Amino acid sequence: MLNTIDIVVSDLEASMAFYALLGLDFKIDEYSKEHAGCDLPNGLHVMLDTVSFRTPFLPGWTQPAGGPGNMLCFEFPDPAAVDAKYAELVEAGHRGMAEPFDAFWGMRYATVLDPDGNGIDLYATLEVSA
Missing domain, CATH: 3.10.180.10 (2,3-Dihydroxybiphenyl 1,2-Dioxygenase, domain 1)
Structure with missing residues (x-):
């Protein structure tokens, strides 16, 4: 069951402001200032994680280049x-x-x-x- 989408971002505040224009209300996680989440009415959870937050968990990962990653x-x-x-x-x-x-x-x-x-x-x- 797909229940969460995680978007890796370079600037958490800029991304939160952008998605707020689309009606998504992200809250910064109390345990990490580099992670934010938003629960949608349909049950889907959307997360924003900074590059520096995600890369320690993904050895060798680099950001996509050349076009939209998602x-x-x-x-x-x-x-x-x-x-x-x-x-x-x-x-x-x-x-x-x-x-x-x-x-x-x-x-x-x-x-x-x-x-x-x-x-x-x-x-x-x-x-x-x-």
């Missing part, structure tokens, strides 16, 4: 909300990877990058024309 997908209630959130994130200084577009699979879609270059997809179902 893609997290956030659903929105309608296409206008995708456009608004994309604009908010880009205006806050985060890099847009794909501006909002109507995808052939029936969704409004956009992608931004978090502070560590992970892809963040924003999407909503397009209304079906009658």
